Amino acid sequence: MNSAVVLKGVSKQYDDFALRGIDLHLPSGQVMGLVGVNGAGKSTLLRLLMGLIRPDGGEVEVLGQRLPQAQVAVKRDVGYASDDMRLYRGQSLRWHMDFIARIYPGWDENYAQDLLKRFNLKSQQKLGGFSHGQRVKALLLLVFTRHPRLLLLDEPTTGLDPIARGEVLEALADVLRDEQRSVLFSSHNTADIEQIADSITFIHGGGIVASRDKESFLDSWRRILCQGQLSAEIRQLPGVASIRNSAPLIELKTSAFDAGTLPVLQSLGLTVKSVEPMSLEDIFVTTVRGDNTP
Numbered sequence: 067m068n069s070a071v072v073l074k075g076v077s078k079q080y081d082d083f084a085l086r087g088i089d090l091h092l093p094s095g096q097v098m099g100l101v102g103v104n105g106a107g108k109s110t111l112l113r114l115l116m117g118l119i120r121p122d123g124g125e126v127e128v129l130g131q132r133l134p135q136a137q138v139a140v141k142r143d144v145g146y147a148s149d150d151m152r153l154y155r156g157q158s159l160r161w162h163m164d165f166i167a168r169i170y171p172g173w174d175e176n177y178a179q180d181l182l183k184r185f186n187l188k189s190q191q192k193l194g195g196f197s198h199g200q201r202v203k204a205l206l207l208l209v210f211t212r213h214p215r216l217l218l219l220d221e222p223t224t225g226l227d228p229i230a231r232g233e234v235l236e237a238l239a240d241v242l243r244d245e246q247r248s249v250l251f252s253s254h255n256t257a258d259i260e261q262i263a264d265s266i267t268f269i270h271g272g273g274i275v276a277s278r279d280k281e282s283f284l285d286s287w288r289r290i291l292c293q294g295q296l297s298a299e300i301r302q303l304p305g306v307a308s309i310r311n312s313a314p315l316i317e318l319k320t321s322a323f324d325a326g327t328l329p330v331l332q333s334l335g336l337t338v339k340s341v342e343p344m345s346l347e348d349i350f351v352t353t354v355r356g357d358n359t360p
């Protein structure tokens with residue numbers, strides 16, 4: 067399988083923060099959602115992939131080529147959208163569109179016109195007068211319209227109202243109909259990621275705490291309510307990420323639910339009252355925070 071992104075043992079040290087031992091694989095044609103709290107290292111990871119910063123250790127491969135050696139070639143095929151990208155406030159969106167069209171031969175003017183309408187943007191308006199949401203949409207238009215093979219999107223939906231969020235996610239879903247395109251996008255908003263990602267990576271404190279395909283992720287986590295006595299054996303069960311004891315009920319959250327889970331709980335003297343799937347948000351919070359009461 068071709069890879070859009072491969073990271074092996076990547077590290078980056080700042081004074082008060084470090085990315086450590088980052089291993090990551092994004093197959094071509096897939097969408098990966100990168101979820102993490104403020105300061106987890108999401109932007110740093112995306113900047114490494116864009117070649118804006120260099121790692122202190124490890125290997126970075128983008129679209130089959132090693133960075134930093136192949137930086138120039140890779141950048142042609144990568145679209146990056148983040149707060150790092152400054153648009154010229156004194157110039158119109160049309161000016162920016164013409165500028166990009168001159169540099170990138172893949173510029174698609176029909177698609178640009180379609181996105182202008184869909185995002186309700188006025189191409190003659192100066193960027194300085196755009197609202198935050200309009201600026202985000204303008205940036206995505208400039209990136210999408212040159213058809214890059216890999217999109218690196220740093221919190222593309224943060225700060226958008228629900229309608230703009232819907233427009234952006236819909237445009238992103240269109241981009242993704244082309245199976246050759248790969249996307250890595252970060253968000254605090256787990257609902258956005260749950261909606262469009264094929265795989266999900268949780269990053270916390272500069273390390274990857276989970277990375278797998280969305281279906282198996284959601285399939286393997288469950289919230290189980292039981293009645294009975296909490297014992298040391300229950301705490302030791304594989305996959306148990308959180309236990310709340312509010313007698314007579316015990317709430318367990320497990321990342322390793324399968325056909326054997328309930329019989330094991332019953333054999334430990336618990337009566338299972340309910341088993342529920344968990345939202346990605348709940349899985350994320352449980353993964354990074356855990357929750358164990360005596």
Ligand SMILES: Nc1ncnc2c1ncn2[C@@H]1O[C@H](COP(=O)(O)OP(=O)(O)OP(=O)(O)O)[C@@H](O)[C@H]1O
Nearest residue numbers: 080081082083102103104105106107108109110111
């Ligand atoms: N150039 C830099 N010099 C020093 N520290 C930095 C630098 N860039 C990032 N950091 C630190 O690295 C940590 C991770 O920052 P990063 O921007 O990657 O987080 P993030 O997950 O994108 O957060 P947010 O969701 O708030 O954007 C932060 O503590 C930040 O202060």
